[in-house]
Amino acid sequence: LRLRAQTAHTIGLQELARADRPDEPGNVLLVDGRASSQERLLRALKPIAEVAVISDPQAALFEAAENSFDLVIVNANFDDYDPLRLCSQLRSLERTRFIPILLVTEQGSEEMIVRALELGVTDYIMRPVDPNELVARSLTQIRRKHCNDQLRASVQHTIELAITDDLTGLHNRRYLDSHLKLLIDRARARGRPLSICITDIDRFKLVNDTHGHDAGDEVLREFARRVRATVRGADLACRFGGEEFVIVMPDTTPEMAAIVAERLRLMVEGRAFGISQGDTVLNVTASLGIATLRPGDDTPEALLKRADTALYEAKNNGRNRVVA
Ligand code: GH3
Ligand code: MG
Numbered sequence: 307l308r309l310r311a312q313t314a315h316t317i318g319l320q321e322l323a324r325a326d327r328p329d330e331p332g333n334v335l336l337v338d339g340r341a342s343s344q345e346r347l348l349r350a351l352k353p354i355a356e357v358a359v360i361s362d363p364q365a366a367l368f369e370a371a372e373n374s375f376d377l378v379i380v381n382a383n384f385d386d387y388d389p390l391r392l393c394s395q396l397r398s399l400e401r402t403r404f405i406p407i408l409l410v411t412e413q414g415s416e417e418m419i420v421r422a423l424e425l426g427v428t429d430y431i432m433r434p435v436d437p438n439e440l441v442a443r444s445l446t447q448i449r450r451k452h453c454n455d456q457l458r459a460s461v462q463h464t465i466e467l468a469i470t471d472d473l474t475g476l477h478n479r480r481y482l483d484s485h486l487k488l489l490i491d492r493a494r495a496r497g498r499p500l501s502i503c504i505t506d507i508d509r510f511k512l513v514n515d516t517h518g519h520d521a522g523d524e525v526l527r528e529f530a531r532r533v534r535a536t537v538r539g540a541d542l543a544c545r546f547g548g549e550e551f552v553i554v555m556p557d558t559t560p561e562m563a564a565i566v567a568e569r570l571r572l573m574v575e576g577r578a579f580g581i582s583q584g585d586t587v588l589n590v591t592a593s594l595g596i597a598t599l600r601p602g603d604d605t606p607e608a609l610l611k612r613a614d615t616a617l618y619e620a621k622n623n624g625r626n627r628v629v630a
């Protein structure tokens with residue numbers, strides 16, 4: 307009778323798991339040095355999870371780092387290997403540090419359990435392992451992992467929205483404000499040059515006035531694409547405001563910055579911008595001002611101000627040019 311009750315209970319938990327996440331079974335890595343216990347634990351877990359079994363704890367670390375598991379179960383039964391070493395490695399690797407760990411230990415190994423919890427093991431279970439308890443503890447961790455993953459992804463998404471310009475997909479001014487100082491400090495600390503370029507589309511108001519605001523938006527998006535095509539991975543490109551863009555270039559001398567700016571100027575001037583109204587193409591030009599970090603620049607604003615003054619000069623000297 308007791309056995310039957312236990313089976314029913316197990317089924318209850320399975321159904322709960324299915325009802326909760328019908329299309330999201332857990333992915334479990336079972337690290338277990340012995341074939342006999344592997345088989346027993348596997349049988350208990352099979353209804354609630356996809357289980358990968360591995361005997362060698364060092365190989366398990368690689369396995370965990372290469373795949374996305376929701377739970378690692380470490381059965382502390384290896385010959386000549388401290389299971390806590392694996393747990394601690396799992397906790398320290400970037401790719402595995404968020405995976406919950408369930409440790410299976412001997413009765414009376416309180417000391418080991420305390421050390422395990424201290425180094426970040428999530429939960430433990432004592433031998434002989436009760437299958438229901440194993441399922442219950444595993445499900446708890448798998449669900450928690452799924453929730454945490456969703457939370458992390460949504461935080462990531464929110465951050466991205468907050469630092470991205472909706473229209474062009476470039477970084478926005480908020481991101482520039484928070485990062486320019488960082489890039490300047492880093493350049494100073496390393497004794498490396500850093501240059502910035504401010505570019506503003508020429509007579510952009512005319513585009514809006516003649517072809518409408520939507521056409522203006524299309525020009526801005528295409529302009530941003532050409533900015534992106536000009537910069538290197540280490541550069542920070544952002545939409546500073548309306549039709550103004552800023553490029554921050556670490557490790558870049560004034561001479562190199564002038565070359566980059568001239569390349570962008572030619573990229574804009576060289577090929578007309580298509581807009582979706584009929585066959586209309588627009589000839590667009592931009593003016594660019596560059597500045598390089600000097601000892602006297604106390605703030606990011608000081609550097610931006612000099613680039614802006616250069617831009618103003620480029621506008622005054624007839625537009626469609628680079629001024630340093
Ligand atoms: P200049 O050569 O001196 O830079 O002339 P300009 O016409 O480009 O400069 P001005 O600052 O007078 O006009 C900028 C225009 O950019 C005015 C504004 O309506 C437009 N603008 C700003 N943001 C957006 C946007 O997101 N979309 C569109 N379509 N237009 C924008
Ligand atoms: Mg203007």
Ligand code: MG
Nearest residue numbers: 506507508510
């Ligand atoms: Mg303009």
Ligand code: MG
Nearest residue numbers: 506548549550
């Ligand atoms: Mg402007």
